Amino acid sequence: MTAAHDPRQNYLLAALPAGDLERVSKSLKLVELPLGEALYESGSRQPAVYFPTTAIVSLLYTLADGSSVEIAVVGNEGVVGVSLFMGGETTPSRAVVQSAGYAYRWFGKFLKEEFMLGGPMQHLLLRYTQALLTQMAQTAVCNRHHSVDQQLCRWLLLSLDRLVGNELVMTQELIANMLGVRREGVTEAAGNLQSAGLIKYSRGRIKVLDRAGLEARTCECYAVVKKEFDRLLPAMTQY
Amino acid sequence: MTAAHDPRQNYLLAALPAGDLERVSKSLKLVELPLGEALYESGSRQPAVYFPTTAIVSLLYTLADGSSVEIAVVGNEGVVGVSLFMGGETTPSRAVVQSAGYAYRWFGKFLKEEFMLGGPMQHLLLRYTQALLTQMAQTAVCNRHHSVDQQLCRWLLLSLDRLVGNELVMTQELIANMLGVRREGVTEAAGNLQSAGLIKYSRGRIKVLDRAGLEARTCECYAVVKKEFDRLLPAMTQY
DNA sequence: GAAGTTGTGTACGATAACGCACATAATCCG
């Protein structure tokens, strides 16, 4: 537990006025999120929300036949578990750690107390939820209209925005699960990007060589989501 | 303006305690929503929210190439314009009247005043927004994994739930826009349903003959969304 | 009731993604 960890690594927390942050920090607990851990399952009661700092969390929907799709991704720009303050307590989605790292856990009791004050924290959480709504909607659109190639670019960029560095640890199999496509489809799409010199793939490690190239190749969906996050959460210059 | 119109025709408003409803009603204005009217456009400032009573409104995302997809549908179970109280003021989506009817308009000034009280109205609006989130996420999943036939069933059922009667006025062309597929694809899917005796199609009028049959034929997505609405908004027995 | 408009049915080749079956390659581990 070194000085390297600070709640302000999460941009929602960082956007709080000093006094609010100090109060809130008392009930925050730093936790380590290992790759693959499920923060909550579909329909299960969520005791706490998580403010990621270095971790990335995917929100997934799983179908009866076992196939799944990522509907949103949350990193240090947001919070996992919006249903806790929206009032539903549970959601039909799962939250799985896509990239290991840290997050601050905040139990529902404290969250609800703070939320009911109607102050900056409430305001931030609601604005973030609206940004999340946009991300989900744009994902729906993208699923319908764009090629696996484009979606892979979008996914890489969204992940990259939430990481330090330019390398992500992720097998093609897992990416396929996120995008809701075949593993072979990802192999092919990744091969295309590699041939174009945009990424370097090697057994679960993807190094992004040409970020601008990815942006040029992806569909508009990435830009729409990014723009909306910037608009709604302007204090956050993580991108 | 006969006694036939009452704010309680909208289930969110109906779920308010009598005192709250009375206060809120003072600033509600009944408006007629003609087919095709846009309640707001992508990125435009929304001055008011709408609580539909007999109207149905589609939330659409439009892509740069002009193609569009419906990401959610709102009827008398909900409210159009959640970004007004979520804090964003605008969204990248459009809201278009899919079925003509009435709604109660509530201007942002009044909405925000009431919302800040933190009472039942805030609570209801947030729970509804969570239900909307689920609908959008499930739409994303459905777009990825299910056939046009199944999606048409889902769409018909969602519309039917928000209407009185068993007939909807809607051309195949418009349905195709909602689902983000070709018009011919809808023709084919509708033909299948008609052959199976589930619906009767005639030039922009669809009569549902066998609702149970549609439910049997659609994917799980319909049931997931319905169940979540029932759970989050239990006072509302519109289905 | 003739002409125009709008909505629906049908056909057919093109294409993107699928499901499946393997081959190969990198890494792990006893």
Place this chain on the structure above:
DNA sequence: CGGATTATGTGCGTTATCGTACACAACTTC
């Protein structure tokens, strides 16, 4: 070091949906 495991690459035939073109049917208008 050698065998097992995991990750990736490749090659099929199959399928759903697409894009395009056009025929026809029903309602509208004058």
